[in-house]
Amino acid sequence: MDMELIPAPVHIGGCADTGDEGRAGFVLDPSTTLTAAPGTENTERWLRSTLGAAFGLPLAPGGRDAEGAANTVRLCLDPALEPEGYRLCAGPATGVEITGGSAAGVFWGAQTLRQLLGPEAFRRAPVSPGSGPVVPFTDIEDGPRFAWRGMMLDVARHFLPKDDVLRYLDLLAAHKLNVFHFHLTDDQGWRIEIRRYPRLAEVGSWRSRTKHGHRASELWDETPHGGYYTQDDIREIVAYAAERHIRVVPEIDIPGHSQAAIAAYPELGNADVVDTTALSVWDTWGINANVLAPTDNTLRFFEGVLEEVLALFPAATSPFIHIGGDECRKDQWKDSPAAQARIEEFGLANEDELQSWIIRHFDTWLTARGRRLIGWDEILEGGLPAGAAVSSWRGYGGGITAAEAGHDVVMCPEQHVYLDHRQDGGPDEPMPIGFVRTLEDVYRFEPVPPGLSEAAARHILGTQANVWTEVMQNRSRVDYQVFPRLAAFAEVAWSPLPASADRDFADFERRMTTHYARLDALGVDYRPPGGPLPRQQRPGVLGRPLEGPPPNV
Numbered sequence: 029m030d031m032e033l034i035p036a037p038v039h040i041g042g043c044a045d046t047g048d049e050g051r052a053g054f055v056l057d058p059s060t061t062l063t064a065a066p067g068t069e070n071t072e073r074w075l076r077s078t079l080g081a082a083f084g085l086p087l088a089p090g091g092r093d094a095e096g097a098a099n100t101v102r103l104c105l106d107p108a109l110e111p112e113g114y115r116l117c118a119g120p121a122t123g124v125e126i127t128g129g130s131a132a133g134v135f136w137g138a139q140t141l142r143q144l145l146g147p148e149a150f151r152r153a154p155v156s157p158g159s160g161p162v163v164p165f166t167d168i169e170d171g172p173r174f175a176w177r178g179m180m181l182d183v184a185r186h187f188l189p190k191d192d193v194l195r196y197l198d199l200l201a202a203h204k205l206n207v208f209h210f211h212l213t214d215d216q217g218w219r220i221e222i223r224r225y226p227r228l229a230e231v232g233s234w235r236s237r238t239k240h241g242h243r244a245s246e247l248w249d250e251t252p253h254g255g256y257y258t259q260d261d262i263r264e265i266v267a268y269a270a271e272r273h274i275r276v277v278p279e280i281d282i283p284g285h286s287q288a289a290i291a292a293y294p295e296l297g298n299a300d301v302v303d304t305t306a307l308s309v310w311d312t313w314g315i316n317a318n319v320l321a322p323t324d325n326t327l328r329f330f331e332g333v334l335e336e337v338l339a340l341f342p343a344a345t346s347p348f349i350h351i352g353g354d355e356c357r358k359d360q361w362k363d364s365p366a367a368q369a370r371i372e373e374f375g376l377a378n379e380d381e382l383q384s385w386i387i388r389h390f391d392t393w394l395t396a397r398g399r400r401l402i403g404w405d406e407i408l409e410g411g412l413p414a415g416a417a418v419s420s421w422r423g424y425g426g427g428i429t430a431a432e433a434g435h436d437v438v439m440c441p442e443q444h445v446y447l448d449h450r451q452d453g454g455p456d457e458p459m460p461i462g463f464v465r466t467l468e469d470v471y472r473f474e475p476v477p478p479g480l481s482e483a484a485a486r487h488i489l490g491t492q493a494n495v496w497t498e499v500m501q502n503r504s505r506v507d508y509q510v511f512p513r514l515a516a517f518a519e520v521a522w523s524p525l526p527a528s529a530d531r532d533f534a535d536f537e538r539r540m541t542t543h544y545a546r547l548d549a550l551g552v553d554y555r556p557p558g559g560p561l562p563r564q565q566r567p568g569v570l571g572r573p574l575e576g577p578p579p580n581v
Contacts, residue, residue, distance in 0.1 A: 032542040033143050035204055035519035037170035053162040054118045056083060056145075061090030061100045068103035068128070070271050071135045075101070078142065083161050084154040098123050101141075103134050112206075113171030116140055118163045132273040133171070136204050140168060147542070150202075150549035174475065176438055176490025177521035178207030178277070179514065181506075184214035184288075185313070186497040187233075187255040188506070194268050195503075199552070201272040203518035208269055209277040209350065209419075209492060212257075215287035215310040215318070219256045220278075222336050225293065225329070229256045232292040235309040241459050241499060243313040245570035249501075254309075262340045270345045277402065278341050281352030282330060283320040283386055290318055296326055298360040298367065313498045315355045322361065322370050322382055327389060334393070343398050348417065351390055354404035356383055384410030391416050402438070405430070421446075421494065423581035424477040431484035438489050439475040443578035445493040445517060447509050448500070450573060451555055458508070458566035459499040463578040467557075471516040471536055472528040493517045499571065504553040508564055511554035515543055 031040060056079070064072035076087045090100045100123040109115070109129030114137035118124045126141065128134030142149045145161045179200055183193070193210075200208060212219045218232030234254035240247035257265070269276050288309045290297040297304035298321045310316060320326050337349065358379035361367035371382050384407070391401040391413035402417040405426025412418070417436040420427025427437040442449070442462075449462030475491035493514060500506045516536065525531050540557075547554050555564070 031144060031164065031166065031168075032539045033140060034515050034536075034539055034543050035522035036536075036539075037140065037168050038524060039169040041167045041169075042165065051120055051165075053164040054120070054124055055160040055162050056085055056087075056101075057099070057160045058085060059099055060085060060087060060123075061097070062087040062103075063090035063100050064103045065105055067105050067131050068134045070131060070273075071103055071126075071138045074135070074271070075103075075138055075141075079145070079149060079161075081153060082149050082151050083145075084157055100124075102126070103138075104128075105130070105134065109133060110171045112136060112175070113169075114140075116166070116168040116170075118144075118165050118167075120165065124163055129171075132206070135201075135273050136170070136172075137168075139202060139204055140170065142202075143546070147545035147549045150546045172204065172522045173524050174488075174490030174521050176207050176492065177205045177518070178209055178438070178490070178492030179205055179510075179517075180209035180211055180279075180440070180492055180494040182211040182214070182495060182497045183219050184211055184217045184281075184497075186238075186501050187217060187219060187253065188497075188503060189255065190257060190261045190265065192503045192506075193257075193265055196506075197265070197269050197272055197274055199514075199550070200274055202546075202550070203515060204522050205514075205518055206273055207275050207277060207490075207492060209279065209494075210265075211279045211281070211350075213279070213281050213288065213352075214285045215316045216313075217254060217256075217309060218288040218292065220262060220280075220337070220340075221256055221258045222333050223259070224332050224336065227292040228289060228333075230292070232288040232309060235311045237311050238501075239312040239498075241566075241569040242461065242572040244572070247569060248311075259336075259340055266341055266345050275348075276341055276346050277348050277350050278337055278346060279350035279352055280330070280333060280337060281354075282390075283322070283326075283383060284354065284356030285316065285352055286320050287316050287318045290320070293329070296320055296329060298364045300366050301360045301363045315357060317357045317359050319356050319358075319360060320386075321364070322367050322386060327386075330390070331393060334390070338397060338399065346399075348400050348402045349394055350402050350419070351387065351407075352403060353383070353387055353407040354421070356406065358383075378410075380410035382410075383407075384412070387416070388413050417489070419492075423579070425581050427488070428477060428480060428484070431480060431487040434487065436487050436489050439477075439491045440494050441581075442494070443580070444473040445470065445491070446496065447493050447513055448496045448498070450571070451509075451513065452559065453573075454559060456560050456565050456567075457571075457573075458505070458560060458564060459569050460571035460573040461499055462572070463574045463576075465513070465578075467513055467516050467537075467540075468533050470513045471520065471533050472531055473517070473520055474528045475520065491517075491521050499569075504564075507553035508555050508560070511547060511552050512540060512544070512557075515540065515547075 126137035233256040294304035418430040
């Protein structure tokens with residue numbers, strides 16, 4: 029039975045309750061009720077607000093005597109199922125029943141129900157009033173392959189307003205993705221209000237101009253760019269994610285990618301090497317030499333930052349805190365008498381071990397407060413604390429090393445799932461960056477590399493796609509780079525697919541025909557299969573395309 033679902037469920041069958049009414053499916057109408065067992069209230073609210081709006085239906089609460097009624101959508105829990113697993117059965121005598129192993133499983137089942145109802149279920153108001161939506165009679169059993177199914181969104185390079193972030197949480201939920209990695213700070217902007225350090229937002233969130241295109245471009249956008257999320261904005265984003273069973277991983281990038289922080293508080297930089305008071309928020313792209321000074325003052329400052337971050341991101345929603353750790357140039361530390369004195373003070377071998385010392389400090393600090401540190405794979409250099417996890421971005425190699433050493437790993441190799449990389453090699457691709465990564469390339473991505481020991485493979489928590497926004501100035505540009513490839517990625521993260529070469533991309537592409545209609549209903553400005561629309565092109569803006577297949581590292 030073909031329902032054109034994305035991601036593909038583990039099993040789809042016909043419903044045992046076929047009845048004798050000759051109907052092809054369950055019709056939602058104004059008398060259809062919605063019955064929610066204790067613990068499923070958030071999905072009840074979500075269904076009533078989304079499907080109720082799309083079809084103009086009240087979906088009134090059903091009483092306990094509604095069990096077994098034919099015109100009811102019932103939400104149930106069964107702890108015998110895996111936590112994020114669910115069963116969805118639609119039959120003429122029993123209505124629709126979604127049973128989850130936890131509240132999250134029920135919610136993912138509700139996403140499947142929405143897809144079964146057709147693209148109109150993704151609109152905000154009825155477009156065919158009077159015609160009741162139909163759920164095909166079916167019996168679906170489903171559950172995810174990976175517990176970590178994520179997307180990282182960089183709001184530091186180009187700021188996205190709060191409503192755009194909330195929209196992306198809805199898009200993640202629609203694809204059964206459950207981790208939102210929130211890249212909040214970088215050289216080009218600081219995006220979170222820290223009340224004890226107000227200049228981080230007042231100064232660090234704004235830059236005077238922005239490089240337009242790749243850093244080698246001669247073009248500049250002279251419009252000042254910036255913005256930040258207030259603490260109440262952050263609370264709203266976190267609560268919105270939690271309602272959708274999405275964990276949020278905030279990233280405060282240290283000790284590199286920190287020029288915005290140094291511009292706001294010059295004492296954080298290596299003032300014995302450069303005049304840090306002359307630094308401003310960076311207006312171009314690349315790897316910046318201005319990194320944090322390895323001083324006690326810096327440690328205390330970022331402990332203060334993280335105290336506020338932990339208060340805004342509760343442990344239930346944010347068990348992991350990302351501290352970056354990538355692309356930290358050591359030039360200033362090599363030239364800094366203060367940094368060299370610190371290396372000597374602690375008996376460290378070199379600057380890599382100095383960075384490791386900083387990472388270990390914050391690992392200890394976070395662990396004492398019930399959180400886990402995660403960082404980019406450079407944190408392996410110089411030694412890694414026992415409980416730290418790794419985002420393997422430079423390829424599979426860092427993740428393999430970390431997993432074999434007993435560290436948990438999220439696989440996000442840039443050669444495969446960096447969605448800022450271009451989708452086609454044609455001349456009309458806007459601001460083309462990196463290797464060509466087509467929809468099929470992403471669909472054939474395998475998060476668990478061959479050759480891992482069985483013990484190491486258990487340390488692969490899952491996978492995520494990363495969205496760096498240097499050349500994505502607004503929501504439409506983000507949409508174009510992310511979709512439709514995020515749909516392929518979602519199936520990789522959720523579904524039990526065969527080996528990469530054996531995956532049925534033709535079937536996925538066929539199912540995408542319906543999924544494009546869902547994305548249209550949601551207003552997603554995706555890249556059409558035939559190439560960019562004229563308004564999506566950016567002629568004359570320099571990118572940095574890399575030719576040939578990406579290296580397998």
